[in-house]
Structure formats: C-alpha cells, structure tokens
Amino acid sequence: MSKTKTIYTCSFCGNQSPKWLGKCPDCDQWNTFYEELQKPASKRTQFEFDAGAHQGPVSLHSINPDSEDRVATGIGELDRVLGGGLVRGAVILIGGDPGIGKSTLVLQALTSLASRGIKVLYVTGEESLRQLRMRAERLGSMPDNLFILAETALETIIEHIREFKPAIFVVDSVQTVYTGELESAPGSVSQLRESSARLITLAKQSDTAAFLIGHVTKDGAIAGPRVLEHMVDTVLYFEGDRGHSYRILRAVKNRFGSTDEIGVFEMGSAGLMEVTSPSELFISDRPENAPGSTVVPSIEGTRPILVEVQALTAPTPLPMPRRTAIGIDQNRTSVLVAVLEKKLGMTLFNQDIFLNVAGGIRLNEPGVDLGIITSIVSSKLEKPMPAHTVVCGEVGLTGEVRAISQITQRIKEAERLGFTQCILPKKNMKGQSGSSKIKLFGVESVKEAIDHLFKK
Numbered sequence: 001m002s003k004t005k006t007i008y009t010c011s012f013c014g015n016q017s018p019k020w021l022g023k024c025p026d027c028d029q030w031n032t033f034y035e036e037l038q039k040p041a042s043k044r045t046q047f048e049f050d051a052g053a054h055q056g057p058v059s060l061h062s063i064n065p066d067s068e069d070r071v072a073t074g075i076g077e078l079d080r081v082l083g084g085g086l087v088r089g090a091v092i093l094i095g096g097d098p099g100i101g102k103s104t105l106v107l108q109a110l111t112s113l114a115s116r117g118i119k120v121l122y123v124t125g126e127e128s129l130r131q132l133r134m135r136a137e138r139l140g141s142m143p144d145n146l147f148i149l150a151e152t153a154l155e156t157i158i159e160h161i162r163e164f165k166p167a168i169f170v171v172d173s174v175q176t177v178y179t180g181e182l183e184s185a186p187g188s189v190s191q192l193r194e195s196s197a198r199l200i201t202l203a204k205q206s207d208t209a210a211f212l213i214g215h216v217t218k219d220g221a222i223a224g225p226r227v228l229e230h231m232v233d234t235v236l237y238f239e240g241d242r243g244h245s246y247r248i249l250r251a252v253k254n255r256f257g258s259t260d261e262i263g264v265f266e267m268g269s270a271g272l273m274e275v276t277s278p279s280e281l282f283i284s285d286r287p288e289n290a291p292g293s294t295v296v297p298s299i300e301g302t303r304p305i306l307v308e309v310q311a312l313t314a315p316t317p318l319p320m321p322r323r324t325a326i327g328i329d330q331n332r333t334s335v336l337v338a339v340l341e342k343k344l345g346m347t348l349f350n351q352d353i354f355l356n357v358a359g360g361i362r363l364n365e366p367g368v369d370l371g372i373i374t375s376i377v378s379s380k381l382e383k384p385m386p387a388h389t390v391v392c393g394e395v396g397l398t399g400e401v402r403a404i405s406q407i408t409q410r411i412k413e414a415e416r417l418g419f420t421q422c423i424l425p426k427k428n429m430k431g432q433s434g435s436s437k438i439k440l441f442g443v444e445s446v447k448e449a450i451d452h453l454f455k456k
Contacts, residue, residue, distance in 0.1 A: 008033040009189045013226050036184040074112030077274045081249050083257015086209045091200050095214045095222040096238030102213050104271050106170050114143035121166040125152040125176030139271045154179040154195045170211040261301030279306035282359035292379030295390045296371030297410035304413035308358040311375035316352040327357030343399035367404035369395035383454050389421040390414045399446045403427035
C-alpha cells in the first residue's frame, strides 16, 4: 500500500518543507506554513483525460488563425479590459473582496452570451441552484442556453464539462473545488493548485474559454499559491468600496490584450451597470473653491479620465511628519514633496501631508505629477485652484515639467466636461494652439506653473 506522509506547505507561494518553518525561504512570508497529508502520485498522469486529447508537434503555418477570433461578452467595459472579448481556450481568473460583485458580473456576461445562442455552463460551489435562479431573476434575464451545475468534486465537474461541451464555463469559486486524489481539505494549497491545473488543461484541450472566480486574502491578493496567477491567461481584480456603488475592473495580467485598461461599473438593484463616462463619476462630488483639490486628466489604457487629486497639509508636533497617499505611489509622493522644498523653498518638513485620489482609482502614470504638486501647494497656501482648470505634466527632480503622451485626448476630455483652462508642459503645446476652445498655458518648470496659478 502507498504510504502517506506529512508535509508543510506555504499558503502564499506553495513552497513545501518536511518540517514547519516560521518564515518561508522562498517568499519571505511569516507564519504561512500549514500541515497537510500527501500521498504518492498514481501511475496514471494527473492531466491524462483521454488518449485522443494529445497530439504531436504541428507546423505554425498549419494552425487555423480563425481559432483566435474574439467573442464579445455583451458587456462593453468587460470586453475593454479583456482586450476586445473572450478568446477560445483562454482561462480568466477574477478576484475581489466578498460581495464586491464578481459572481454578478460573470452571471451577467453569461446571460448575455447565452441570449445570443452560445452554450454556457455555470458551476457553483458556494450557492444553491435556487439562489442562482433568484439572482438571475433580479438581473432580469434567464436564457435557455445558460445551464447551472452545483458541484464541488473536481472529477464530477470535469466529466460534466466533457459531456456537455459548453463554449464557456465558469467555476465559482475555485477554492471550493477539491479532488479525491488528495487528502488535504478543499481550499488548501495542494487542492487549489491541482484543481486549477486540471481545469486549465481541460480548457486548453477542449478549446473552451473559462472563468475561475477566486477569493482574496486580507491583503487583497488572490488566495492560494502565486503560481496560480502564472498558470492562467488573464488575471482580473474587481475593486471598489462596498460603501459606494461604483466598481473598477482592472487587469494585472493579460496574454491577449493590454493591462492598462480599466472597466468602471455602478452597482444597482438590477446588477452592475456600465459607466460610459467615468470622468463625470469621479469629479461629480468635487467641492467648489476648496483648497487642496486639483482635477487631473489621466490616461487609463486608451481612455482619458478626469480625476480629482486631493491634498491636506497640517502642522505636526511630531519629529517625523506623516506622509500618507491613497491611490498614489508613496515613493513618488516623497519625491514630489522634496522637489517643492528644494526648488520652491516651501517649508514642508514640519507638515503632515495626506494625499487622496477621489473615487478609489489608482494613478500610476507620471502625467499626474504636476496635479499632485498643485494640490499640495493649494492646501499649504490655503488658496483654491482657479475655477474650471485642469493640470497635467510629469515633474523631474530638477523641477522641470516634462512632456507627456496622448495630450490631445486629455484636452478633449477636459473640454467635453466644461473646463476652460489647461496647464500642460510647454513641449506639448506644439500642434495644439488654436485647435481647441479650451485655453492652454504651457509651462517649463514647477515654479512657472505655481506662479501662474497662485501668484497673480
């Protein structure tokens, strides 16, 4: 008889050890090892579904290019993040906080696909069939080609998928699926790794698109070994504050498209609704004539979005002032504060500085640097920004304002929403003068921008 043995597995990276360790030597995480039982592998390979599934090497020219045609889900914001739609054989992993709307988003996509005659299968391991029907009724669509399966046994799920042959299948959630070949509990690293690997292999062999919905840890990362994100084709994170109605879908990995695009949704009584104009959403609650508030035209993928950057400076008795940034890189904030102190002579070493991007969006591009600086200066001087003004530009360590990309799209978006003045890098003025109704003012340095905005 085959003997089982006890091993310890890191829940973060999947590293295995014959004894318990306080710190994982691979990922340097503390207290992530837990005990599980492991049996020797059977003679039959884990990924051998049938003898006809394997094929030898083929010529690159012999592969049919039509097999990569994309299928639109019917949800424009989801298709934008995916790169234009679903690719056959692609495996998409979706993570997010509990109750954020992951299952609702996928169910809406499946109902849209099924209503166009596409055969889809929804495998649920967390909800009953009656619960899913109630959700579908709330969404207002129950097409005939949408089939539901309540199952958590991996072997049974694979058997049904092979017999049913759907064009797209969903597993919600992958942490609830288990295989009888392993003795560890569902949701453990070994179960998650084995179940996901076999589902991914099945999707590739059958040329079926698959959605895997995953839980997240308290740090916001998808639960389970990090190797899971390397195995799938696309990793999407569904973000948002449960106290607000809007949600942001972001791709952190995409083999079939860009990772710069974001999708914006609003949660309502009838499910998730697409937000076609995110700029209006993010600046709709902006206070008028409030110091420390700047509107910045940012670029997310190919879409220009106007966002509000807020800053608050306050004297502190502490020897080390606090620097808190939400939605902005903390290191970038420290660099820009240093530029203000060195090049403009502002006294900020005794000030707590708090930065926030309203709406919960994260800004990663350098084109928002000048907007961050003007927000800090506005709060420090207690002077509001001029009305109907947007600011954009990259700031260097010597205080210069550098040119940024896609300036025309930024200006058009600001003009569409009623802004009348744009502060931008002087090098971006070329080809823009006279081409827009909005007033453009080019600057070469941070000092020039601050003088124009606050020292008239």
